[in-house]
Amino acid sequence: MRKLTYYVGTTLDGFIAGPDGQFDFFPFEGDLAAAVPAEYPETIPAHGRGPLGLDGVANKRFDTVLMGRAAYEPGLAAGVTNPYPHLKQYVFSRTLAQLDPAVEILATDRWPSSATSRSRTGRASGSAAGRIWPGGCWRRSTS
Template identity: 35%
Template sequence: MRKIILYIATSLDGYIASPDGSVEWLPTPPPGEDYGYADFLVTADTTLLGRATYEQVQTFGEWPYPTLTNYVFTRKAPTEAAHPSVTFIAEDPTEFVQKLRQEEGKTIWLIGGSTLAAPLLAAGLVDEMMLFVVPRLLGSGIPLWRLQDHQQPLKLLRTKSWPDGMALLHYQLSGIEQE
């Protein structure tokens, strides 16, 4: 079964975007540093994005994931895809992802946002979370976490910090025994 990893940056106060959806507050990595992004990217062959996240990624210029299979979940009629590797999905995310996990392949990267991540977390479909905590307080914006109807235990797999204050919290979710 394929692994699903939520790999995402968040402000220290838990926001993944400004109130207008922008991510201009995200820092530019120091020269020669990518916070492990390249190492992570080679483990994945599929991405999952919500419609708002997809639209945000499009503002960055050329489509950044042309070699991956990209699924964009939307309730709106799809516009033209940014790249042939993009497929719009209108069906229930949990049902779609349950089937996708059974297919052959590498890691599935849950890019976000929180509207997509919430039902996948609630359904127990997220295996790991790699949270990059940005040393910034936004005060408001689009939250990383949506209301969950139950608690989920986490197992800390590793942490890492960088001189600029960026910190990685890497957790395992699925398959953890309840205490």
């Protein structure tokens, strides 16, 4: 079984989104703007990788992203159907149709067994449920 690591941005009072689902108030500047691309380059979606000099940079920690519909939809509104082509992508939704072959839509509450398989090799998996980035992540156990 792969180990679960949770990676998420929150406000100081523990919120992951504004009252109406806003996420644009999270700053991406200063130390954070330097640390995230350096330590977690795979958490940057495809459209942001080039401007940040991350094209061709290997994933360091995660190889899979799990998103809820609310985390996936802002990209869809901008015409992005494959936000993380450098990761295996799953979206949990009972209402979305399959829009891109690289993004698997799961109409279930269960984690995909292929993402947690003991026999699966690779880096940890990243997850975004609800309004979070790929927050919850599986990490392959080294023990």
